[in-house]
Amino acid sequence: NAGVTQTPKFQVLKTGQSMTLQCAQDMNHNSMYWYRQDPGMGLRLIYYSASEGTTDKGEVPNGYNVSRLNKREFSLRLESAAPSQTSVYFCASSEILGDIPYGYTFGSGTRLTVV
Amino acid sequence: QKEVEQNSGPLSVPEGAIASLNCTYSDRGSQSFFWYRQYSGKSPELIMSIYSNGDKEDGRFTAQLNKASQYVSLLIRDSQPSDSATYLCAGPHPNSGYSTLTFGKGTMLLVSP
Numbered sequence: 001n002a003g004v005t006q007t008p009k010f011q012v013l014k015t016g017q018s019m020t021l022q023c024a025q026d027m028n029h030n031s032m033y034w035y036r037q038d039p040g041m042g043l044r045l046i047y048y049s050a051s052e053g054t055t056d057k058g059e060v061p062n063g064y065n066v067s068r069l070n071k072r073e074f075s076l077r078l079e080s081a082a083p084s085q086t087s088v089y090f091c092a093s094s095e096i097l098g099d100i101p102y103g104y105t106f107g108s109g110t111r112l113t114v115v
Numbered sequence: 116q117k118e119v120e121q122n123s124g125p126l127s128v129p130e131g132a133i134a135s136l137n138c139t140y141s142d143r144g145s146q147s148f149f150w151y152r153q154y155s156g157k158s159p160e161l162i163m164s165i166y167s168n169g170d171k172e173d174g175r176f177t178a179q180l181n182k183a184s185q186y187v188s189l190l191i192r193d194s195q196p197s198d199s200a201t202y203l204c205a206g207p208h209p210n211s212g213y214s215t216l217t218f219g220k221g222t223m224l225l226v227s228p
Contacts, residue, residue, distance in 0.1 A: 031214070040220070042203070042219060042220035042221060043159070043203070043218040045208070045211075048211070048215050050214055056211070058211070058215065059210075090158055090159070096214070100146065100147050100207055100213060100214075101207070101215060103149075103161050103164065104149075104151075104161065104205075104216060106159050108157075108158050109157075109158050
């Protein structure tokens with residue numbers, strides 16, 4: 001099925017551990033995004049990639065790094081996990097219509113707990 | 116001030132009623148808006164987009180945009196218990212040159228049988 005695939009779906013890390021969240025889309029979209037969702041805070045943009053080869057910081061980039069490996073794949077890395085990074089992480093992709101991102105398609109999310 | 120603001124709710128309506136969800140935005144340069152539905156424990160799903168002033172209808176859903184008042188709304192007619200979810204309003208974020216979306220915190224809708 002076409003869409004955005006995220007792995008893993010669940011993860012528990014100890015403080016200081018590192019991990020990479022994987023995201024792949026098969027809709028030939030140029031733009032990809034990483035958001036985190038926390039209770040009472042809504043969805044907040046971590047990093048985005050407007051096109052293959054480019055990445056930019058979003059609203060809450062501290063503690064994260066990203067790699068746009070190719071047009072399909074966009075990974076998010078936590079180098080040294082902290083309890084404040086406990087959250088649900090969503091990857092999304094979209095096409096751009098008239099300079100506006102249209103119709104984000106979201107992955108199913110990764111529930112990360114840092115203890 | 117967050118770019119997109121929503122009342123967190125919950126908004127409770129009986130089955131068959133009209134549910135009205137509202138959203139305000141702060142950046143006058145934003146030209147298009149989106150409504151997403153998110154069921155508990157699931158990812159957001161796009162249900163409506165609107166690019167111009169006025170109304171846009173799709174089945175039981177109507178999106179309304181008033182650029183002068185910087186106001187976006189979503190009407191759900193003949194509400195069903197399956198409509199119970201959190202509804203997220205989103206618009207282009209000026210800080211990214213409008214190339215990303217900023218989301219409101221969402222309004223929870225509860226439709227009782």
